[in-house]
Amino acid sequence: MIIFIYGNDQYLARQKFDEIKNIFFKTDKSGLNYIYFSDNNLDWLKIQQAVSTSTFFSDKKLIVVENIISKAKKDVQEKIIDLLDEKKISKDFIVLFFEQGKIDSRKKIFKKLLKADQVFVFNSLNYSQLNLWIEDEVRKRGGLIDKKAVNKLASFVGPDLFRLSKEIDKLIAYTIVGEGGKRQISNADIDLHVFANIDENIFNFTESLSRKDKKNALKLFHEQFVFDSDFNYFISMMVMQFRNMIKVKDLSSKNINQYEIARLAKIHPYAVLKSLEVAKNFEIKDLKNIYDQLFKLERGLKTGEMNMMLEVDKLIATL
Numbered sequence: 191m192i193i194f195i196y197g198n199d200q201y202l203a204r205q206k207f208d209e210i211k212n213i214f215f216k217t218d219k220s221g222l223n224y225i226y227f228s229d230n231n232l233d234w235l236k237i238q239q240a241v242s243t244s245t246f247f248s249d250k251k252l253i254v255v256e257n258i259i260s261k262a263k264k265d266v267q268e269k270i271i272d273l274l275d276e277k278k279i280s281k282d283f284i285v286l287f288f289e290q291g292k293i294d295s296r297k298k299i300f301k302k303l304l305k306a307d308q309v310f311v312f313n314s315l316n317y318s319q320l321n322l323w324i325e326d327e328v329r330k331r332g333g334l335i336d337k338k339a340v341n342k343l344a345s346f347v348g349p350d351l352f353r354l355s356k357e358i359d360k361l362i363a364y365t366i367v368g369e370g371g372k373r374q375i376s377n378a379d380i381d382l383h384v385f386a387n388i389d390e391n392i393f394n395f396t397e398s399l400s401r402k403d404k405k406n407a408l409k410l411f412h413e414q415f416v417f418d419s420d421f422n423y424f425i426s427m428m429v430m431q432f433r434n435m436i437k438v439k440d441l442s443s444k445n446i447n448q449y450e451i452a453r454l455a456k457i458h459p460y461a462v463l464k465s466l467e468v469a470k471n472f473e474i475k476d477l478k479n480i481y482d483q484l485f486k487l488e489r490g491l492k493t494g495e496m497n498m499m500l501e502v503d504k505l506i507a508t509l
Contacts, residue, residue, distance in 0.1 A: 194309045438466055
């Protein structure tokens with residue numbers, strides 16, 4: 191059997207890979223019939239030998255070939271294509287091709303693997319899928335989480351499933367047991383136990399700007415660089431936040447609801463809600479003006495023409 195697992199969501203792809211491997215190890219506890227090839231050891235002769243010969247005490251074998259598309263030399267890929275075309279691999283063997291990260295879909299080896307016996311594709315979850323995934327993972331761990339907490343956790347962490355999984359484990363460990371022996375995760379628990387990505391800090395910063403609270407805006411801006419001096423990231427996030435506020439303010443003026451705005455603007459519903467809260471204190475012309483100034487700052491940062499700390503301080507002072 192030939193299996194192909196790929197996709198840009200490495201957590202879900204790895205989860206499926208581990209699932210197949212664990213099922214195999216239930217029947218082959220010794221591990222002697224498990225062979226793994228990856229990155230620097232994608233040796234054609236060894237792969238050929240692995241798929242051609244039986245091993246100790248069993249006809250069953252699991253052969254994993256990882257990153258054949260992104261890491262193997264062209265001649266190795268061509269020989270793999272020939273091998274698959276010949277269809278001479280024993281039906282008792284599982285040959286699992288596992289590719290992590292972005293794939294060049296133009297390559298012949300990719301097109302050939304799409305014809306495998308089983309193909310599993312794991313791309314990044316959209317907003318509604320991400321929320322369902324969080325609810326499901328909390329349930330699997332013996333907990334419950336309310337809708338507001340789901341939205342906030344998704345906004346704080348984003349689509350990073352590796353980190354989300356760890357955060358859910360932490361929340362389950364530290365929240366109280368409620369009815370039915372279930373751990374109850376609330377909005378307040380997210381605030382207490384989950385460190386927000388810079389995105390949430392950007393919301394707080396822009397909220398201060400919207401209230402014309404220059405003192406607090408300056409304080410939040412300078413505090414950011416006590417632990418992170420990445421101006422590129424900060425400015426790019428600011429540009430994105432004001433671009434999002436322009437989008438949501440424009441759409442909301444047409445009486446479009448929060449979830450439809452999220453779909454049209456491709457922004458998480460919780461982020462839409464937060465953006466609307468801040469954007470209501472700005473005129474659309476002011477948002478566009480600040481966006482233009484931030485865009486110029488971002489461009490100046492890339493060319494090294496500006497003192498960013500000074501320029502952001504000046505921008506805040508003139509609002």
